[in-house]
Amino acid sequence: MKALFFMAAMSIHTLSIAADHGAHVHGAAEIDVVVDGKKVLITLESPADNLLGFERAPKSDYEKNKVKDVAAQLQFAANLFAPNAECKSSKPVVTMPTFSKGEHSDISAEYAFECSNMPTQIKLPLWKNFAGFKGLTVNLVTDKGQKQLKLKPGQVLDLK
Numbered sequence: 001m002k003a004l005f006f007m008a009a010m011s012i013h014t015l016s017i018a019a020d021h022g023a024h025v026h027g028a029a030e031i032d033v034v035v036d037g038k039k040v041l042i043t044l045e046s047p048a049d050n051l052l053g054f055e056r057a058p059k060s061d062y063e064k065n066k067v068k069d070v071a072a073q074l075q076f077a078a079n080l081f082a083p084n085a086e087c088k089s090s091k092p093v094v095t096m097p098t099f100s101k102g103e104h105s106d107i108s109a110e111y112a113f114e115c116s117n118m119p120t121q122i123k124l125p126l127w128k129n130f131a132g133f134k135g136l137t138v139n140l141v142t143d144k145g146q147k148q149l150k151l152k153p154g155q156v157l158d159l160k
């Protein structure tokens, strides 16, 4: 089971590269989703602007607090992703920008869920909590294979 999950993760990595991973367009973001039975692994890669509203070192107190708030919000998977099964998420891995390399910055976050049964859908509270997201490219790997989907605000991710 563990080996299968690893292989799926490897193949989604290849898929991401083929789909020009890392294109930086404000409003757009990319998620890699691997569903292996009751396990779900989601990796988000987003321009920092979608979450913060800016992409340079914070200046005002408002902006400094915004960086802290967003970093804190990203620690809770349920603010972004909600598989429709009873799922527990392990501690996410959130990488906030250091704002050191020029004009553009990205935020990335990884979420791993263990569910009590197989989810058939992942709801996306991120649309509501982060209005900066205007579209999501989803690289999905399930036991049925892999595909790429484009989602608009308000849409959910169907795993069937």
Ligand SMILES: [Zn+2]
Pocket (backbone or CB within 6 Å): 024, 026, 047, 048, 049, 055, 103, 104, 105
């Ligand atoms: Zn940017």
